Every structure is written in structure tokens, then in C-alpha cells.
Amino acid sequence: MTDHIPSSERLPAVAPDLVLVLWGHGEWQVKSFSERLSAWLGIDPLQARGRSAEHLFADAVPSLLELATEVLERGQDLSDVKIRLFPEQPEFLADIQFAGLTDDYLGRLVRVTLRRETTASRQEIGFRNLVGQSAAMREVFRKIQLYGPSDAAVIITGETGAGKELVAQALHEESTRHSRLFAAINCTAISDQLLESELFGHERGAFTGAVREHRGYFERADGGTLFLDEIGDMPLHTQSKLLRVLEDGKVQRVGSEKSHQVDVRIVGATNVPLEQAVAENRFRADLYHRLAVLRIHIPALRERREDISLLAERFLQHFNSKYNKGVQRFTPEAIRLLQSYLWPGNVRELRNVIERVVVEAETEAIGARAFGEWIQERQQFASAAPPAHAVMDSRPAPADNLPMVIPYQDQDSISPVSVVEADIVASGRGRGIRAELTAEAIRAAYRACGGNLTAAARRLGVHRATLYRHLSRLNLTREQLS
Known part of the structure; x- marks a missing residue:
């Protein structure tokens, strides 16, 4: 069987599924191809079964094997990852999902669904x-x-x-x-x-x-x-x-x-x-x-959070080219972190942050940890912001005084967390649990807002009722906050 690079003339508009299996000894092998993908690769599905995926897709960028391993290690699916299987070929969008165990329970299945990005879909974004x-x-x-x-x-x-x-x-x-x-x-x-x-x-x-x-x-x-x-x-x-x-x-x-x-x-x-x-x-x-x-x-960026990942990807490509970097993508944790922030500086601020992490990047994927120093700076900026005495309870906070909000999800609910607790996300600690506000964070926000609990809750990025629950948990009174 001869390896070859498929012709772009035969690229399908939507590539069918490619399923890989990780055997007990840790080597990725091909479990099966769909018929259309097999035809495009020019490989008999029966001959491909059991073949080394690392050998067949050695030139994939980013590494198809690393993406599949990441899904298993993190226990989270990946979606809309741009990937090029062979040099000089167009990019695909890939969805990588855990697909269960093999019949002998020695290996784990990962399903990779590839699709081409059409001109129409590009115009939509x-x-x-x-x-x-x-x-x-x-x-x-x-x-x-x-x-x-x-x-x-x-x-x-x-x-x-x-x-x-x-x-x-x-x-x-x-x-x-x-x-x-x-x-x-x-x-x-x-x-x-x-x-x-x-x-x-x-x-x-x-x-x-x-x-x-x-x-x-x-x-x-x-x-x-x-x-x-x-x-x-x-x-x-x-x-x-x-x-x-x-x-x-x-x-x-x-x-x-x-x-x-x-x-x-x-x-x-x-x-x-x-x-x-x-x-x-x-x-x-x-x-x-x-x-x-x-x-x-033009709506504020916090009002169109579904656009943040698209903008981040656009800036990533731009600064990759500008600084001759090889960063391929953001991890899902990094994207969630970016979508959690309220972006008082809007698209300009997002662009500056992406430029910073791309310049500092030394890996192919940018994770949440890369934003740790920036988060700390935002924390210091928020604590030094002027008091919000003049902000009425019924009014939204002004754009230059918005907090950073990191939503954390457990089995029961989503609890927003202020910039004071954002280092939990950046460091990777606390995965799977709800982060709690500290007494120091609540006291600082309360004093900065002149004793206005509603404004303090807004500053911390939580609902007023949530702040009251934290006060009860910490046995804090207004007098103690002052």
C-alpha cells in the first residue's frame, strides 16, 4: 500500500468521519474510515484498519494525535478546531469526541469528524x-x-x-x-x-x-x-x-x-x-x-460573546504571521476564560491581550495559564478603580468599571466569580468545584463602593442574592465589612 497526499481536486465539501482507537499500550491506530474519506485518501478501509495513525497522519497540523489525547485526558470534547491533515492542503474544521471503549475494553475510541469551511460559511462570520x-x-x-x-x-x-x-x-x-x-x-x-x-x-x-x-x-x-x-x-x-x-x-x-x-x-x-x-x-x-x-x-463585546472566539482566532492568525510564531489554537479553557470576561475595552482590549499571549507563547496551544499574569493585573486595576458611590442600584455599572467574571459550573449551578478569584482558573486549581468569594475580596469591593452592597455585588460580578449567601457563609455583617 503506497502512501500519498490526496489531490485537492477530490476534497469533499464535508469530509466524513475518521475514527481512531487508542489500544491498551497507548498507540493510536485506525479503527475505521468512512467510505468517502477512504476514497479521498485512496486507501482500502480493510487495509487501513489497525494501521498506525501516527504514521498515516504524521504531517497533520496541529497534531491529530495530540488533539485526541487531549480529549481523553481532559474529559472534554473539542469542536471547530482548524486542522490541516497534509502539507499544502486546505484546512478542515474538526470535532473530536470521546466515542466509548473497544469491545475488549482495552482501548478507547475517539471520533474525529472533519468538514470543509465553505465560502458561504466564511461570509457568515x-x-x-x-x-x-x-x-x-x-x-x-x-x-x-x-x-x-x-x-x-x-x-x-x-x-x-x-x-x-x-x-x-x-x-x-x-x-x-x-x-x-x-x-x-x-x-x-x-x-x-x-x-x-x-x-x-x-x-x-x-x-x-x-x-x-x-x-x-x-x-x-x-x-x-x-x-x-x-x-x-x-x-x-x-x-x-x-x-x-x-x-x-x-x-x-x-x-x-x-x-x-x-x-x-x-x-x-x-x-x-x-x-x-x-x-x-x-x-x-x-x-x-x-x-x-x-x-x-456597534454592540459592546460583552453583549456578543459568541463572537469572542472568532475574534481571538483572527488575532491569533494575524500575530502568528507578524511575529513568526507557530501557535495553532487556543484550548477550550482559554476560550471559556476569554468569554467570561466583560471586556470594558472591547475588541481593542481583546486584540492587545491576544498579541501579548502570542508573543509570550512557546507552545502550539495557548491555555488558560497563559493569561495568569494579565488576570492579576486586571485584579489590581479593579481594586484601584474609583468608588462607585454615584452609580444607582438600578443602573448598569459604567463600562470602565466592569469586573472580570469567570463562570464556574458544578453539577447544580453556575456561580460567577470575580477577578479576585480568577487565579483559580489560570492555575488550573479547583477544577470541577465552585470557587468561593473570600472575605477580603468582599470587604474590598464593599469599601470601594461606599457601603453599597448592590454596587459591591456588581463589582464582584455576582448577583446581590449571591453576595448575601456568601456573607452568611462567612458570618460577615455590614459592620464587619466597614
Whole structure:
């Protein structure tokens, strides 16, 4: 029987099952192939039975044998693991599951189900440079496609780090202006005087330091798209000039009496409600109505946790390439840990964390332990956060004061655990048991929240009733907490 690499022309859209068996002496051997997989490999199923899987799939990346062993050792199935069985062949998605014992009870069966990732499935988890398969992100993708061809102004709302500029770029790429310039400026990153100069340009000698004439973003983006980030914080006098440009399409440079006709589509972004800014006279009502023709809201990452594993995988691939690393995947524990965190910094924070662990990685798989130092830093950050006196009990905690929450599951229930206890997950201790809050953690949260138990429970990442149960268990009173 001759080994060979299967032709990609005969790759099935969905590969059938490959079942391996671990015999008593610990060597993986092939139990059976499905007919379609046997045809693709060009191997007679009868001849393959009992053959060394390590020999047949020696070039699999990541190691198919290590994945199967991990399932048995951890007692947990793996799903959607990207794997390449042979060099220069496309990747499969693999589900590895424990399938029982052999007839003689000397070996354990592991079923490996392989399937190809189709173009359609890839489109479902991303759009342009955006990644997501949650209902909220699919709505964002739909609006981008719907609003893209329009020239109407768009306001993008969402928390800091949610990806507002990526949405603006996607709108530009979906528009008829995609061949022209996409320009972006942060309205809070430069001083008020320089902001006007950067937007509208200036003439030579218009102010001290203006040694030559300067074309502003409006002139440079003529025919294209101008993205105004943090537009809600734009100074009022600059808002007036922006309104005039939107009304007549003419830009007047600082220090000039002449106007230039421009054709620019405006996309603005804000992490503060513009309606509130208008009510507080920090934003012009007429400019608000001019800008808020179309709106796209990007949900916070904690509101679409099903997208976290997809984003983590995308960042893993990016930083693997950037730093020439060989990391293949995250372990299930690592993914659960990432999905447990509330991500106050949203996608930007997730990207930074993944970059860190990839740089530090020395193995093919990144586990929960790799995040241990980061967890400790988050713990210190949470303990040093300002008191939450002003937060009403009925209101959600502000995004920059959210705790880290690690859900732990036993046979009866799920008990959320604060960042104070997160080292249990990172170290691997306590598997299969529910982690408990300590008196020190509760006391620190209670004092940080000014004696507000509801706010303290929120800070610890637990329900108020759960906090009361912990207080009863520890025989702690309010007086003792103070």
C-alpha cells in the first residue's frame, strides 16, 4: 500500500468521519474510515484498519494525535478546531469526541469528524474587516450594505474600542466612492485651533506658525469619505463651520475669504449619546439633525460573546504571521476564560491581550495559564478603580468599571466569580468545584463602593442574592465589612 497526499481536486465539501482507537499500550491506530474519506485518501478501509495513525497522519497540523489525547485526558470534547491533515492542503474544521471503549475494553475510541469551511460559511462570520456571527453583528453588516451606496451622513455609536472606524471604512468600501480617499480624524486628539486647520485648511500667515498654505481634510477627501471620530466632543465654534460645509458643500480655509467646493461624505462616530450632548448644549441641535440621518450601533463585546472566539482566532492568525510564531489554537479553557470576561475595552482590549499571549507563547496551544499574569493585573486595576458611590442600584455599572467574571459550573449551578478569584482558573486549581468569594475580596469591593452592597455585588460580578449567601457563609455583617 503506497502512501500519498490526496489531490485537492477530490476534497469533499464535508469530509466524513475518521475514527481512531487508542489500544491498551497507548498507540493510536485506525479503527475505521468512512467510505468517502477512504476514497479521498485512496486507501482500502480493510487495509487501513489497525494501521498506525501516527504514521498515516504524521504531517497533520496541529497534531491529530495530540488533539485526541487531549480529549481523553481532559474529559472534554473539542469542536471547530482548524486542522490541516497534509502539507499544502486546505484546512478542515474538526470535532473530536470521546466515542466509548473497544469491545475488549482495552482501548478507547475517539471520533474525529472533519468538514470543509465553505465560502458561504466564511461570509457568515465576517464582513470586510469585521468579524462576527452574532445577531447584533449581522445587523451591523446588513446596515453597512444598505447604507454604503448612499451619500447620506451616518453616525456610528458604540463604546470605545468597539470598532467604529472599521465600520466607517466598510461603509466607504461599499460606496461608489471606494476608489477615492478615506480620511479619518479624531476630534479630541488635537487642539481646538489645530482641529479647524486640519479640517478646513489654512492660508499662509493665518496664525503664528502658518508658514505655508495647508489643504485640510475636506479638500483632500474631495470625492471620498471623511470619518470624524469622537464627533460629540467637537468644539461648538468648529461645529458651526462644519454645519455650513454640510449645507452648501463649500469649505473656507482659516484666514481666507475664498471658498472651495467639495464633495465629501461625512461619517461620524461617538461613544457619548449625541441626544444628551444636545440637551446639555454641548452639541448643536441643527448639526445633530444634519448628521444623524442614518445610524449604526456597534454592540459592546460583552453583549456578543459568541463572537469572542472568532475574534481571538483572527488575532491569533494575524500575530502568528507578524511575529513568526507557530501557535495553532487556543484550548477550550482559554476560550471559556476569554468569554467570561466583560471586556470594558472591547475588541481593542481583546486584540492587545491576544498579541501579548502570542508573543509570550512557546507552545502550539495557548491555555488558560497563559493569561495568569494579565488576570492579576486586571485584579489590581479593579481594586484601584474609583468608588462607585454615584452609580444607582438600578443602573448598569459604567463600562470602565466592569469586573472580570469567570463562570464556574458544578453539577447544580453556575456561580460567577470575580477577578479576585480568577487565579483559580489560570492555575488550573479547583477544577470541577465552585470557587468561593473570600472575605477580603468582599470587604474590598464593599469599601470601594461606599457601603453599597448592590454596587459591591456588581463589582464582584455576582448577583446581590449571591453576595448575601456568601456573607452568611462567612458570618460577615455590614459592620464587619466597614
